[in-house]
Amino acid sequence: MNEYMLIFRHEDGNRVASPQQIQAWMKQTMDWIGGIAAQNKFVQGNGLPFDDARVVQHDGVVTNGPFGEIKETIGGYIIVKADSADEAAEFAKGCPVLQGDGNTVEVRKIAKADGVH
Amino acid sequence: MKQQELIPHLFRTEFRKITSVLCKLLGLAQMEIAEDIAGETFLLALETWPYKGIPENPAAWLHAVAKNKAKNYIARSNVFNTKIAAELKHTTPCAQEIDIDLSEKNIKDSQLQMMFAICHPSISTEAQIGLSLRILCGFGIEEIANALLTNKETINKRLFRAKEKLRSENVKMELPGDTEIDKKLETVLLTLYLLFNEGYYSESSDNVLHEDLCMEAIWLTSLLAENEKTNQPQVYALLSLMCFHASRFAARRDKNGELILYQDQDETLWNEELIAKGMYFLNMASTGHVISKYHLEAAIAYWHTKKEDTREKWENILQLFNQLLRIEYSPIAALNRTYALAKANGVAEAIVEAEKLNLADNHFYFTLLGELYKDLDSNKAKQNFEKALILAKTPTDKQTIQKKIGALSAG
Numbered sequence: 001m002n003e004y005m006l007i008f009r010h011e012d013g014n015r016v017a018s019p020q021q022i023q024a025w026m027k028q029t030m031d032w033i034g035g036i037a038a039q040n041k042f043v044q045g046n047g048l049p050f051d052d053a054r055v056v057q058h059d060g061v062v063t064n065g066p067f068g069e070i071k072e073t074i075g076g077y078i079i080v081k082a083d084s085a086d087e088a089a090e091f092a093k094g095c096p097v098l099q100g101d102g103n104t105v106e107v108r109k110i111a112k113a114d115g116v117h
Numbered sequence: 118m119k120q121q122e123l124i125p126h127l128f129r130t131e132f133r134k135i136t137s138v139l140c141k142l143l144g145l146a147q148m149e150i151a152e153d154i155a156g157e158t159f160l161l162a163l164e165t166w167p168y169k170g171i172p173e174n175p176a177a178w179l180h181a182v183a184k185n186k187a188k189n190y191i192a193r194s195n196v197f198n199t200k201i202a203a204e205l206k207h208t209t210p211c212a213q214e215i216d217i218d219l220s221e222k223n224i225k226d227s228q229l230q231m232m233f234a235i236c237h238p239s240i241s242t243e244a245q246i247g248l249s250l251r252i253l254c255g256f257g258i259e260e261i262a263n264a265l266l267t268n269k270e271t272i273n274k275r276l277f278r279a280k281e282k283l284r285s286e287n288v289k290m291e292l293p294g295d296t297e298i299d300k301k302l303e304t305v306l307l308t309l310y311l312l313f314n315e316g317y318y319s320e321s322s323d324n325v326l327h328e329d330l331c332m333e334a335i336w337l338t339s340l341l342a343e344n345e346k347t348n349q350p351q352v353y354a355l356l357s358l359m360c361f362h363a364s365r366f367a368a369r370r371d372k373n374g375e376l377i378l379y380q381d382q383d384e385t386l387w388n389e390e391l392i393a394k395g396m397y398f399l400n401m402a403s404t405g406h407v408i409s410k411y412h413l414e415a416a417i418a419y420w421h422t423k424k425e426d427t428r429e430k431w432e433n434i435l436q437l438f439n440q441l442l443r444i445e446y447s448p449i450a451a452l453n454r455t456y457a458l459a460k461a462n463g464v465a466e467a468i469v470e471a472e473k474l475n476l477a478d479n480h481f482y483f484t485l486l487g488e489l490y491k492d493l494d495s496n497k498a499k500q501n502f503e504k505a506l507i508l509a510k511t512p513t514d515k516q517t518i519q520k521k522i523g524a525l526s527a528g
Contacts, residue, residue, distance in 0.1 A: 034436075
């Protein structure tokens with residue numbers, strides 16, 4: 001069994017949501033992750049808050065947050081166990097982030113430290 | 118208390134005290150000697166009391182006899198010369214002057230140290246539970262065999278091997294140091310948790326026995342909660358969980374000893390005092406930064422002390438199961454989570470999720486599906502209950518499922 005990272009990409013990280021919306025998304029996210037954990041396929045995960053973010057440019061210039069200049073931004077990730085990328089993609093389909101227009105979930109296999117990858 | 122009740126009662130409370138204190142004195146390797154001395158003490162009581170009358174303070178009588186027997190043993194054996202004398206170099210090497218300390222404090226300390234010694238990672242969890250029942254709870258071999266649904270020979274072998282192992286690993290009776298205590302406490306808590314579950318979910322027909330088992334687990338956990346080195350949040354969380362569960366004892370069995378399911382229980386029989394204790398301990402557990410599985414299970418048990426089905430209740434239970442599964446997967450938590458999902462988000466969503474669980478060898482899985490289909494499609498419900506019936510192993514489980522099938526055709 002492999003591990004895959006599901007990376008949540010938001011088209012516009014700056015969009016303002018109402019507290020009720022945030023509450024609903026939180027519940028949906030917890031239920032979605034709980035469903036994966038109930039299949040014993042959850043490894044770990046984290047949200048990456050947009051607040052207080054920095055981007056370090058190649059010339060060493062540090063700017064506040066990736067917003068505005070970069071089209072999409074990463075909002076969080078989870079790592080799941082799956083036999084194939086397709087199985088991992090099935091998990092990704094339930095991700096509440098996908099309800100946002102233009103948002104995507106990227107599925108990436110995690111390299112094993114076994115010398116094969 | 119009549120004499121035939123008095124001796125078993127004293128055995129339960131005093132055997133473990135004498136054994137632990139003597140083990141502390143003689144060394145864990147002499148566990149069998151300690152057990153023998155404690156056992157002989159009770160034998161003497163049985164031989165003396167019927168003729169001379171029950172002493173005014175039976176426990177003190179037992180302690181005095183055990184002390185004498187221990188002193189005689191030490192004087193007789195070369196244990197004194199080789200082990201104790203070496204450690205007591207500076208004191209007078211006379212067996213009769215050795216203080217066998219049966220004070221309240223030494224008894225508690227010895228039992229606590231014994232708990233850590235028995236829950237040593239070198240012996241199996243099964244053996245840890247068996248030894249705990251024998252040495253810390255004063256259960257007889259036959260009682261242990263009944264409680265764990267096996268026979269005396271198996272238990273005797275299991276305990277013998279475990280004691281051998283503790284000897285060969287040179288396990289000491291001591292509280293672990295600050296750096297090790299968290300890791301060791303984890304093992305002790307797991308054993309206590311399993312000990313409680315053994316009683317709570319026991320298939321044994323002896324109700325008194327499995328309630329005893331649970332109360333012993335609660336008592337041992339309280340020892341940890343009372344000691345300032347071991348009273349960590351997860352200890353309180355486990356204690357809280359046990360109290361919430363134990364509060365339903367009177368309600369979960371009918372007159373014939375048959376199990377009554379949660380939703381059919383008469384909640385006026387739930388024990389308010391234990392529920393209040395559970396809440397108190399849950400509050401005590403709410404410190405620190407770590408949320409253990411005991412915290413989450415205690416919180417789930419707390420919501421179950423509210424019988425009324427509310428959205429809030431099931432939403433909370435669902436989120437607690439979501440968290441619990443992220444920490445530690447278990448099939449039973451996955452199934453319970455799906456049941457909570459049905460209550461919080463609706464049956465349709467729960468059926469879709471249930472089908473992903475991949476637990477087709479588990480009778481609870483088909484019982485759950487049967488429950489979920491009950492109001493939607495009674496044919497499908499029946500099919501699932503029947504699959505569950507084939508997979509169920511114990512008479513209690515089969516009976517419960519039969520009742521569910523019966524209720525379907527009746528409705």
